[in-house]
Amino acid sequence: MFKNSLVSVSDKSEIANFILPLHKSGMRVVSTGGTAKLLKEAGVEVIDVSEQTGHPEVMDGRVKTLHPKVHMALLAREGHSGDADLLKEQGLEPFDLVVGNLYPFSEALKENLSLKEQVEFIDIGGPSFLRAAAKSFDRIAVVCDPADYQMILEKKELTIEDRKMLAAKVFAHTSQYDSIISSYLISGDSEASDQSLQAPAHISQLGDKVSSLRYGENPGQKAIWMRDQVEAQGLHSAEKIQGKELSYNNLLDLEAAVQTLREWDETCCVSVKHNNPCGVGFGADLAEAVERSLAADPVSVFGGIIAMNEPVTGAVAEKLKALFLECVIAPDYMPEALEVLAAKKNLRVLKWPEMMAAKFSTPLVKSVLGGYLLQDRDVVLGWQDSWQVHGEQPNEQMKRQLVNTWKLCAHLKSNAIAIAGPDYSVGLGMGQVNRVDAVEQAVSRWGQFHSDVSQVVLASDAFFPFPDSIEKASAAGISWVIQPGGSIKDPDVIAKAKELGVNMVLTGQRHFYH
Numbered sequence: 221m222f223k224n225s226l227v228s229v230s231d232k233s234e235i236a237n238f239i240l241p242l243h244k245s246g247m248r249v250v251s252t253g254g255t256a257k258l259l260k261e262a263g264v265e266v267i268d269v270s271e272q273t274g275h276p277e278v279m280d281g282r283v284k285t286l287h288p289k290v291h292m293a294l295l296a297r298e299g300h301s302g303d304a305d306l307l308k309e310q311g312l313e314p315f316d317l318v319v320g321n322l323y324p325f326s327e328a329l330k331e332n333l334s335l336k337e338q339v340e341f342i343d344i345g346g347p348s349f350l351r352a353a354a355k356s357f358d359r360i361a362v363v364c365d366p367a368d369y370q371m372i373l374e375k376k377e378l379t380i381e382d383r384k385m386l387a388a389k390v391f392a393h394t395s396q397y398d399s400i401i402s403s404y405l406i407s408g409d410s411e412a413s414d415q416s417l418q419a420p421a422h423i424s425q426l427g428d429k430v431s432s433l434r435y436g437e438n439p440g441q442k443a444i445w446m447r448d449q450v451e452a453q454g455l456h457s458a459e460k461i462q463g464k465e466l467s468y469n470n471l472l473d474l475e476a477a478v479q480t481l482r483e484w485d486e487t488c489c490v491s492v493k494h495n496n497p498c499g500v501g502f503g504a505d506l507a508e509a510v511e512r513s514l515a516a517d518p519v520s521v522f523g524g525i526i527a528m529n530e531p532v533t534g535a536v537a538e539k540l541k542a543l544f545l546e547c548v549i550a551p552d553y554m555p556e557a558l559e560v561l562a563a564k565k566n567l568r569v570l571k572w573p574e575m576m577a578a579k580f581s582t583p584l585v586k587s588v589l590g591g592y593l594l595q596d597r598d599v600v601l602g603w604q605d606s607w608q609v610h611g612e613q614p615n616e617q618m619k620r621q622l623v624n625t626w627k628l629c630a631h632l633k634s635n636a637i638a639i640a641g642p643d644y645s646v647g648l649g650m651g652q653v654n655r656v657d658a659v660e661q662a663v664s665r666w667g668q669f670h671s672d673v674s675q676v677v678l679a680s681d682a683f684f685p686f687p688d689s690i691e692k693a694s695a696a697g698i699s700w701v702i703q704p705g706g707s708i709k710d711p712d713v714i715a716k717a718k719e720l721g722v723n724m725v726l727t728g729q730r731h732f733y734h
Contacts, residue, residue, distance in 0.1 A: 221245065221377060222361070225317035226294070226349065227259065228252040228269075228285060230324055231366060236262035238319070238369040247317070252277070252285065272312075285345040294318065294352040298359045318353035318362045322346045322397050329404065342401055347394045357387035364393045403448075403582060430456045436468045443468045453578035458549065461558065463568030470525070470547055470568065477527035478549065478575060480631040483600060484529065484624070489513035493524040496651070500628050501644040506530045510539050512644035517669060525549070529576050532557040551575050598731060600630045608705070610714050611723030617642070621677050622702045622725055629679035630731035636681040637662040639698070646670035655680065659689045663696045676700070681731045683707040687716035694720040704730040 225247055229235055236259060243249055243264045251259055256266045270276045273287040289312060296303040296314045307314060323343035353362035361378050363369070363386055372378065378386075428447050436443035445466075447456040455474055460466065466474075477492040480500070489509040491499035498520035501512025506528055514521055526540060526548045534556035540548055541560055548561070549570040561569050583594040603619045614622060621642050629638035632650035637658040639647035647666030649658035659678075666676065678693050680703040690713055693701060705726035707713065717724045 221375075222247045222317040224248045224250075224293070224313045224315050225319065226250050226269075226285070226290065226315050226353075227319045228255050228346065228349070229319060229321050230343075230346070231321045232258055234366050234369055235259070235319070236264070238366075238373065239264055241373060242317070248313070250315075283345070285349045290349060291352055294349060294360070295356060297356075314359070315353065316360055318349065318360055319364075320346055320350050320353075320362075321364045321366075321393065322350075325397065325404075326400050329400075338404070343397070347397065350390050351394060354387035354390040357383040362386055362390050364390050406583075431465075433468050434465065441468075445471065448582055453574050453580070455572075457574065458570045458572035461553070461569040461571055462562060462565065463547070464566050466547070466568060473525040474527070474547060474549055474570070476631065477525045478572075480628070481527045481529050482576060483627040483631070488529050490527045491516065491521045491524050492527070493520045493522075496633055496648070497628060497631055497645070498524060498648065499645055500624075500640070502624070503643065506533065507535045507539065510536050514539065514543065515669075516645045517648070517665065521545075527575075534560055537561050549575065598630065598733070600627045600731060601727070601729065604727070606728070608726040608728075609723070610717060610726070611721075614700070614723070614725070618677075618700065621675075622679075622700065625677040625679040626702050626727065629681050631733065632681065634681055634732045634734055636733070638679045639663065639666050639676050640679075641670070641673040641676050646673050646676060655682070655684060655689050656692065659692050663692065663698075666696070677702060679703070681733065683710070683730070684713045685709055687713050690716050690720065690722055690724075694722050699723060701725070702727065704728060706730070 222242055223246070225239070225242070227235070227239060227249055228251060232255065235255065239249060239259055240262055249259065249264055249266050250269055250272050251266045252269045256268055259266050269285055269290065273289045275287060277283065289310060292307060292310065293312050293315045296307055323341045323346065325341045325343070328338060328341040350362060350364060353360045358380065361372065361383050363372065368386065375382070430445040430447050433443040433445055435441055445456070447454060455471060472495050473492045476495045476497065477490050480492070480497050481488060481490045487503055487506055487509050489501050489506065489512070490497055491513045499513040499516030501509045501516060503509035503512060510526070510528065513526070521543065523544055523546055525546055528536070528548070528550040530550070531552040531554060532550045533554050537557035537560035541564060545567060547568040547570060549572060551573050552571060553569070558569070561567060580597065584597055586593045602623050621640065625638050625640040628640060628645060629636050632638060632648060635652045635655050635658045637649040637655070638645060639662045646669065647662040647664070649661030649665070652658040652661060662678070674697065676698055677700045678698045680701070683704050683706045684690060685707050686709055690701065699721060700723050701717065702725040705728060714724060
């Protein structure tokens with residue numbers, strides 16, 4: 221079938237079984253480095269690329285196939301007399317089979333290498349000879365996917381459509397490869413970056429398919445789950461121990477729960493419903509934190525998602541078993557916990573050991589009609605000495621409560637208000653079109669479930685445009701408020717707070733979340 225081949229692969233699975241029968245049928249094989257060594261050991265008579273080029277591999281193998289005597293044999297046009305004469309003059313035969321794939325750049329990302337070390341995994345020669353061969357698909361079969369080996373062996377002759385398909389896979393392979401490198405350089409090592417420089421005008425973001433989902437947000441919408449090309453960690457790396465397949469909405473809620481949970485190092489449990497936290501609890505142990513999170517809004521947590529930042533014990537599992545929940549996620553589970561949860565066969569139980577430690581550097585992406593929006597991740601700060609305090613100076617316990625309520629509010633959909641006691645949330649108002657409605661919603665839930673909790677803090681994700689929200693908070697008995705400030709009405713709002721005896725902290729940082 222083939223007369224002359226160039227073979228140089230990083231993924232060496234099944235390569236010998238593919239090349240050996242073709243070689244036995246008379247195919248000449250030019251190869252490089254480790255690929256050549258493996259093929260020789262399998263009984264293939266290999267011509268080293270240096271024999272083809274008349275030049276040794278140099279720079280520790282950096283320069284091997286980057287040579288005119290390789291690329292002339294790849295790019296020679298069929299039926300072009302000038303190209304044919306040149307090949308004859310140079311003593312070259314055109315390649316009609318090229319097999320290659322690229323250095324494992326994405327695999328190397330998992331090793332947390334330095335920038336200098338990671339750059340060594342950028343393949344130069346591979347993309348060059350693969351693209352050259354793919355351009356010549358009218359006469360060359362170019363193969364980058366080991367999954368295609370058997371199909372090619374079974375066919376007596378490849379059609380032009382077969383070769384087009386193979387060439388398309390090559391360009392997809394090299395495009396994805398370059399996109400991974402681009403994403404890494406944009407978001408990876410930034411110590412020496414000049415923040416005044418602009419990002420590339422073209423950024424490819426979509427990565428590898430994790431799975432097809434049953435449907436999207438609603439049954440009439442199709443959906444798939446993709447994993448980022450650069451981030452080794454993520455929800456895709458969590459192990460699903462039991463339960464039904466994850467749905468589109470499950471994944472969105474798990475994202476909201478984990479992102480909120482990652483704000484705290486202390487023992488914490490976060491409950492989420494419809495992409496919003498509905499309860500956050502802290503405790504001396506996980507059982508206490510879970511109990512407080514579930515009690516924060518016992519109505520909304522029904523059918524929700526629970527995220528915990530410590531291993532789940534049997535006692536915690538018993539608390540979770542008593543409720544109808546969609547998913548639970550934690551770094552680990554004790555054997556007795558898994559035994560308890562096994563009784564809830566439809567409950568999705570996810571184990572993600574790196575959930576709290578994983579680092580994420582790629583930008584956040586949202587789609588808009590005809591395009592995408594990219595932005596940095598929002599960072600919610602702990603207590604800052606630069607924050608302005610109007611009124612009583614908070615003690616350390618109150619600072620903790622202010623910060624915890626502030627962090628929780630940043631993960632509610634805007635407009636958002638969070639009211640929390642010392643150890644758990646008591647009233648949350650989110651997704652409102654004005655701030656007064658958000659305050660009223662949060663106060664109402666506080667009165668519904670936790671009217672006995674009086675030492676509370678109110679946090680707002682953005683400034684108060686008028687004093688009316690402060691008046692409502694004060695009327696409800698709230699004496700501590702934390703908010704960004706920045707309104708032209710700040711003096712009026714601060715004056716009203718002072719008049720009503722409400723202590724106010726201005727952070728200078730807004731946390732809209734849409």
